[in-house]
Amino acid sequence: ESVISELGELFSEGDLVVDGGNSNYKETVRRGQMLAEKGIEFVDVGTSGGIWGLKEGYSMMVGGSETAVASLTPALKTLAPGDDIGWGHVGPNGSGHFVKMVHNGIEYGLMEAYAEGFEILKAKEEFGLDLHQISEIWRFGSVVRSWLLDLTANALADDADLSEIKGFVPDSGEGRWTVFEAIDLDIPAPIITHALFARFVSRQ
Amino acid sequence: ESVISELGELFSEGDLVVDGGNSNYKETVRRGQMLAEKGIEFVDVGTSGGIWGLKEGYSMMVGGSETAVASLTPALKTLAPGDDIGWGHVGPNGSGHFVKMVHNGIEYGLMEAYAEGFEILKAKEEFGLDLHQISEIWRFGSVVRSWLLDLTANALADDADLSEIKGFVPDSGEGRWTVFEAIDLDIPAPIITHALFARFVSRQ
Amino acid sequence: ESVISELGELFSEGDLVVDGGNSNYKETVRRGQMLAEKGIEFVDVGTSGGIWGLKEGYSMMVGGSETAVASLTPALKTLAPGDDIGWGHVGPNGSGHFVKMVHNGIEYGLMEAYAEGFEILKAKEEFGLDLHQISEIWRFGSVVRSWLLDLTANALADDADLSEIKGFVPDSGEGRWTVFEAIDLDIPAPIITHALFARFVSRQ
Amino acid sequence: ESVISELGELFSEGDLVVDGGNSNYKETVRRGQMLAEKGIEFVDVGTSGGIWGLKEGYSMMVGGSETAVASLTPALKTLAPGDDIGWGHVGPNGSGHFVKMVHNGIEYGLMEAYAEGFEILKAKEEFGLDLHQISEIWRFGSVVRSWLLDLTANALADDADLSEIKGFVPDSGEGRWTVFEAIDLDIPAPIITHALFARFVSRQ
Numbered sequence: 001e002s003v004i005s006e007l008g009e010l011f012s013e014g015d016l017v018v019d020g021g022n023s024n025y026k027e028t029v030r031r032g033q034m035l036a037e038k039g040i041e042f043v044d045v046g047t048s049g050g051i052w053g054l055k056e057g058y059s060m061m062v063g064g065s066e067t068a069v070a071s072l073t074p075a076l077k078t079l080a081p082g083d084d085i086g087w088g089h090v091g092p093n094g095s096g097h098f099v100k101m102v103h104n105g106i107e108y109g110l111m112e113a114y115a116e117g118f119e120i121l122k123a124k125e126e127f128g129l130d131l132h133q134i135s136e137i138w139r140f141g142s143v144v145r146s147w148l149l150d151l152t153a154n155a156l157a158d159d160a161d162l163s164e165i166k167g168f169v170p171d172s173g174e175g176r177w178t179v180f181e182a183i184d185l186d187i188p189a190p191i192i193t194h195a196l197f198a199r200f201v202s203r204q
Numbered sequence: 205e206s207v208i209s210e211l212g213e214l215f216s217e218g219d220l221v222v223d224g225g226n227s228n229y230k231e232t233v234r235r236g237q238m239l240a241e242k243g244i245e246f247v248d249v250g251t252s253g254g255i256w257g258l259k260e261g262y263s264m265m266v267g268g269s270e271t272a273v274a275s276l277t278p279a280l281k282t283l284a285p286g287d288d289i290g291w292g293h294v295g296p297n298g299s300g301h302f303v304k305m306v307h308n309g310i311e312y313g314l315m316e317a318y319a320e321g322f323e324i325l326k327a328k329e330e331f332g333l334d335l336h337q338i339s340e341i342w343r344f345g346s347v348v349r350s351w352l353l354d355l356t357a358n359a360l361a362d363d364a365d366l367s368e369i370k371g372f373v374p375d376s377g378e379g380r381w382t383v384f385e386a387i388d389l390d391i392p393a394p395i396i397t398h399a400l401f402a403r404f405v406s407r408q
Numbered sequence: 409e410s411v412i413s414e415l416g417e418l419f420s421e422g423d424l425v426v427d428g429g430n431s432n433y434k435e436t437v438r439r440g441q442m443l444a445e446k447g448i449e450f451v452d453v454g455t456s457g458g459i460w461g462l463k464e465g466y467s468m469m470v471g472g473s474e475t476a477v478a479s480l481t482p483a484l485k486t487l488a489p490g491d492d493i494g495w496g497h498v499g500p501n502g503s504g505h506f507v508k509m510v511h512n513g514i515e516y517g518l519m520e521a522y523a524e525g526f527e528i529l530k531a532k533e534e535f536g537l538d539l540h541q542i543s544e545i546w547r548f549g550s551v552v553r554s555w556l557l558d559l560t561a562n563a564l565a566d567d568a569d570l571s572e573i574k575g576f577v578p579d580s581g582e583g584r585w586t587v588f589e590a591i592d593l594d595i596p597a598p599i600i601t602h603a604l605f606a607r608f609v610s611r612q
Numbered sequence: 613e614s615v616i617s618e619l620g621e622l623f624s625e626g627d628l629v630v631d632g633g634n635s636n637y638k639e640t641v642r643r644g645q646m647l648a649e650k651g652i653e654f655v656d657v658g659t660s661g662g663i664w665g666l667k668e669g670y671s672m673m674v675g676g677s678e679t680a681v682a683s684l685t686p687a688l689k690t691l692a693p694g695d696d697i698g699w700g701h702v703g704p705n706g707s708g709h710f711v712k713m714v715h716n717g718i719e720y721g722l723m724e725a726y727a728e729g730f731e732i733l734k735a736k737e738e739f740g741l742d743l744h745q746i747s748e749i750w751r752f753g754s755v756v757r758s759w760l761l762d763l764t765a766n767a768l769a770d771d772a773d774l775s776e777i778k779g780f781v782p783d784s785g786e787g788r789w790t791v792f793e794a795i796d797l798d799i800p801a802p803i804i805t806h807a808l809f810a811r812f813v814s815r816q
Contacts, residue, residue, distance in 0.1 A: 048346035059346030061338065086344030088337050095331040099338055102321045106348050109317025109395065116393045117310035120382065123389040127299040133292050134265065134303055140290030142252035142263030144310050146350030176795050178324065183788050185327040188809035189320045190401070190598065191313065194394035197800035201609060380591050387584050392605035394802065401596035405813060456754035467754030469746065494752030496745050503739040507746055510729045514756050517725025517803065524801045525718035528790065531797040535707040541700050542673065542711055548698030550660035550671030552718050554758030586732065593735040597728045598806035599721065605802070 013039035016068060020045040022172050025098040028063070032093030041068035044093055045076075046100020057081030061103070062089045063096030098181075105178030108195035110148050115198070118152075118162055132156035175199070217243035220272060224249040226376050229302040232267070236297030245272035246297055249280075250304020261285030265307070266293045267300030302385075309382030312399035314352050319402070322356075322366055336360035379403070421447035424476060428453040430580050433506040436471070440501030449476035450501055453484075454508020465489030469511070470497045471504030506589075513586030516603035518556050523606070526560075526570055540564035583607070625651035628680060632657040634784050637710040640675070644705030653680035654705055657688075658712020669693030673715070674701045675708030710793075717790030720807035722760050727810070730764075730774055744768035787811070 011017060017040055019028065028044045035042045043064035049056065058079050062069055069076075069089045080087040090099050121129045135153035138144050175196045182189035215221060221244055223232065232248045239246045247268035253260065262283050266273055273280075273293045284291040294303050325333045339357035342348050379400045386393035419425060425448055427436065436452045443450045451472035457464065466487050470477055477484075477497045488495040498507050529537045543561035547553050583604045590597035623629060629652055631640065640656045647654045655676035661668065670691050674681055681688075681701045692699040702711050733741050747765035751757050787808045794801035 048342070048348070050347060053345060057345045059341055059344060059349075061341055081345040086341060086346070088341045090333055090338060090341075091331040095333065098328060098331060099325065099333065102324050103342065103346065103348055105324070106317050106321035109320065110314055110348060110350070113310050113313025113317060113395045113399075116313065116386070116391070116395050117306045117382075119391050120306050120309070120386050120389060120393065121303065123391050124302060124385075127295040127302060129294055129299065129303065134294060137263055137265055137290060137292045137294075138252070138307065140263060141257060141261045141285040142290070142307065143254060143351055144252070144307055144314060145263075146314070146352070147347055148350070178321075179795060180792060181328075182320070182324050183791060183808070185324060186812045187320070187323050187327050188812045189324065190398035190806065190809060191317045191320050191395050193805055194398065194802065195317075196795070197394070197802060200798045200800045383591060384588060387587060387604070390608045392608045394602065394605060397601055398598065400591070401598060404594045404596045456750070456756070458755060461753060465753045467749055467752060467757075469749055489753040494749060494754070496749045498741055498746060498749075499739040503741065506736060506739060507733065507741065510732050511750065511754065511756055513732070514725050514729035517728065518722055518756060518758070521718050521721025521725060521803045521807075524721065524794070524799070524803050525714045525790075527799050528714050528717070528794050528797060528801065529711065531799050532710060532793075535703040535710060537702060537707065537711065542702060545671055545673055545698060545700045545702075546660070546715065548671060549665060549669045549693040550698070550715065551662060551759055552660070552715055552722060553671075554722070554760070555755055556758070586729075589736075590728070590732050593732060595728070595731050595735050597732065598809070599725045599728050599803050602802035602806065603725075 011035075011038070011040045014041075016041040016043065016071060018043050018045060018072065019097075020047050022046075022100065022104075022174055023097050024173075024177060025094040025101060028097045029094035032064070041065065041071070042093055043068050043072050044096040045072075046096045046098075046103065048100065048103055053079075057086055060087040061096045061099040062087065063091055063093050063098070064089070065092070101174045101177050101181070104172065104174035105182075105189075105192040105195075107148070108175045108178075108199075109191040110146065112195035112198050113191075114144075114149065114152055115162055122162065131162075132159075215239075215242070215244045218245075220245040220247065220275060222247050222249060222276065223301075224251050226250075226304065226308075226378055227301050228377075228381060229298040229305060232301045233298035236268070245269065245275070247272050247276050248297055248300040249276075250300045250302075250307065252304065252307055257283075261290055264291040265300045265303040266291065267295055267297050267302070268293070269296070305378045305381050305385070308376065308378035309386075309393075309396040309399075311352070312379045312382075312403075313395040314350065316399035316402050317395075318348075318353065318356055319366055326366070336363075419443075419446070419448045422449075424449040424451065424479060426451050426453060426480065427505075428455050430454075430508065430512075430582055431505050432581075432585060433502040433509060436505045437502035440472070449473065449479070451476050451480050452501055452504040453480075454504045454506075454511065456508065456511055461487075465494055468495040469504045469507040470495060471499055471501050471506070472497070473500070509582045509585050509589070512580065512582035513590075513597075513600040513603075515556070516583045516586075516607075517599040518554065520603035520606050521599075522552075522557065522560055523570055530570070539570075540567075623647075623650070623652045626653075628653040628655065628683060630655050630657060630684065631709075632659050634658075634712065634716075634786055635709050636785075636789060637706040637713060640709045641706035644676070653677065653683070655680050655684050656705055656708040657684075658708045658710075658715065660712065660715055665691075669698055672699040673708045673711040674699065675703055675705050675710070676701070677704070713786045713789050713793070716784065716786035717794075717801075717804040717807075719760070720787045720790075720811075721803040722758065724807035724810050725803075726756075726761065726764055727774055734774065743774075744771075 017035060032042045046061040047058050049058040060076060060080060076087050077083045118131055121131060135156050139149055139153055179193050179196055221239060236246045250265040251262050253262040264280060280291050281287045322335050325335060339360050343353055343357055383397050383400055425443060440450045454469040455466050457466040468484060468488060484495050485491045526539055529539060543564050547557055547561055587601050587604055629647060644654045658673040659670050661670040672688060672692060688699050689695045730743055733743060747768050751761055751765055791805050791808055
């Protein structure tokens with residue numbers, strides 16, 4: 001916060017500031033207004049892809065004015081998986097970080113759905129199931145195939161236990177922000193909430 | 205049940221019976237024993253892939269004896285996405301249907317995680333978000349990309365509302381079987397349970 | 409089961425059998441039919457009150473035919489807190505145990521609601537709250553006052569920690585039966601389900 | 613807020629301000645500091661009992677300094693169910709409203725536990741259960757007896773349906789504050805959270 005506030009001093013009218021981190025969208029809205037008052041353009045880019053993004057391109061949700069996003073478009077096309085895929089201008093300042101926040105909430109839920117399933121398979125001792133084998137079977141042709149399942153299969157290959165698997169999803173605070181937002185909007189969100197609670201339990 | 209019981213009369217020693225449906229694994233275990241007493245081989249094949257399996261191959265979780273599965277292997281390779289991918293012999297009779305049951309429980313959880321996320325995005329009216337656009341952004345490069353997200357994006361393109369999206373996942377009874385099994389095994393499974401409850405609520 | 413089945417041999421037409429335990433209501437329905445075929449009357453009495461019932465009287469939910477319950481009425485009045493309070497004929501055989509089962513499910517939920525509240529109070533270290541003092545304050549005049557709160561206050565007086573408090577509610581299997589029943593009836597029951605899951609977690 | 617801020621102008625050193633409402637405890641902490649700077653004493657009194665408190669006395673959780681609470685003690689004894697029961701000095705400014713907030717969170721959970729139980733009883737049509745009769749049976753001798761059950765029984769006597777019963781517990785915002793606080797403290801609180809979500813669902 002103070003960084004941008006101070007940087008605000010360094011920038012001058014017509015400059016463009018980009019926040020590609022996991023900022024809270026409410027702060028992003030506020031920063032956008034603060035910078036706009038100084039005539040400085042601001043774009044928030046919610047970025048998904050982790051360390052794999054370097055190779056495969058990043059999925060980017062972009063918030064800001066038409067003109068600001070237009071001037072950033074060449075850079076976005078370079079970072080995205082393709083010129084016209086994996087990125088988009090979703091709305092005004094703050095909306096990029098908002099959509100990324102919800103994306104992370106979903107990620108928590110997906111990961112916990114797999115974790116529960118593997119827990120049940122593991123607990124069914126009489127069948128002597130091989131969790132890694134099953135994760136590999138599901139990776140091809142099944143309706144539960146996904147990028148997170150690919151990661152899970154890799155981890156299970158190294159004989160990782162299930163608690164490590166949950167650890168894929170970083171606890172960057174966006175999970176709890178998503179729950180706060182859902183409650184503020186009167187939307188029941190039990191899956192995402194329990195994925196968050198499962199983190200608390202695993203830490204206790 | 206009575207079908208197989210009657211069919212049991214038709215089969216004779218050395219025959220091989222295959223159940224590729226969504227049977228309850230407990231019945232499958234029982235049937236396997238019943239048929240084994242008559243010298244009839246039995247293989248249960250949990251099959252995922254839906255109508256898309258015809259084109260892309262099916263993901264198959266196979267339960268049965270080594271010899272029975274061996275004699276079925278040519279057929280399995282033909283139906284699978286590849287000779288050695290997307291299928292596997294996971295354990296004795298019943299284990300194929302058990303793993304498929306848990307697979308469906310996970311599917312419920314995944315679908316509901318997306319549904320909650322899109323509900324939150326939709327409720328945030330001040331940003332005027334386009335749910336279809338966001339689903340497309342996430343399909344490429346993001347960590348929440350998956351086969352179910354592809355289906356969701358297709359549905360949102362046709363202007364489907366969110367309740368239709370949840371409808372992808374058929375309520376074949378396997379969701380509630382998964383919850384029963386989790387409770388029998390003393391495994392807390394809040395995500396899958398709430399995905400099931402969300403069905404109840406949407407029907408009320 | 410076998411006990412009653414064998415006892416069935418001992419009883420003869422016109423006798424009255426009473427089951428005051430925590431039997432599964434489905435078995436009770438079956439037993440009632442089995443005994444009825446032999447002309448033996450059967451009454452199921454769901455009984456609440458624990459060790460305190462001896463002094464205060466038991467709360468009793470009674471299932472059976474009009475005539476059978478009528479002949480048991482003198483005994484029920486003696487055991488109840490009063491002649492016409494704390495007991496009732498709720499329906500046919502099985503309904504007494506069914507209502508008692510749901511009663512226990514509610515008990516799980518109530519206990520866990522208190523447990524969560526006290527956990528939050530305890531975690532708020534900056535206020536240095538005295539859990540026993542607060543439980544005593546709430547016992548008089550507050551809208552959360554209850555018999556279970558009285559028990560909780562007693563336990564906290566002995567410096568019990570919160571895990572002991574949850575232990576009040578015996579895990580007699582009726583909690584999970586209630587969840588199974590809710591799912592069979594398509595009723596979402598998140599509170600009772602999570603109270604059950606909390607047991608699983610505390611045991612892990 | 614502005615009221616107290618303005619009132620601050622009216623008060624002078626040595627005065628005592630009391631907030632007996634359902635303020636957010638964070639604001640209470642802030643107000644206490646603001647008033648302390650002006651030499652004005654401040655006491656926050658979390659008050660439970662509703663309209664019945666007039667007759668039965670209120671349950672009061674009191675936050676503030678020793679001296680401030682001491683000077684308020686005569687009034688507290690008058691309002692409480694008894695001189696030394698149903699009220700207590702729980703900690704510094706803010707703690708009275710904090711404990712009351714958690715009290716309301718518990719209230720949500722208790723009410724929803726009963727609501728779920730009665731929903732299951734109602735759905736079991738084959739037994740033709742009388743919900744009012746059962747609520748009365750449970751009021752005497754059972755371990756689920758409570759003040760909220762007394763209210764529920766009264767409502768069921770008037771043939772109220774279950775949605776009305778949930779309406780006992782006012783949605784004063786303290787339910788969601790409790791969930792926010794639990795998440796901030798890393799405490800999983802599924803019962804209270806689902807009691808809150810059940811409100812959202814019933815409003816949709």
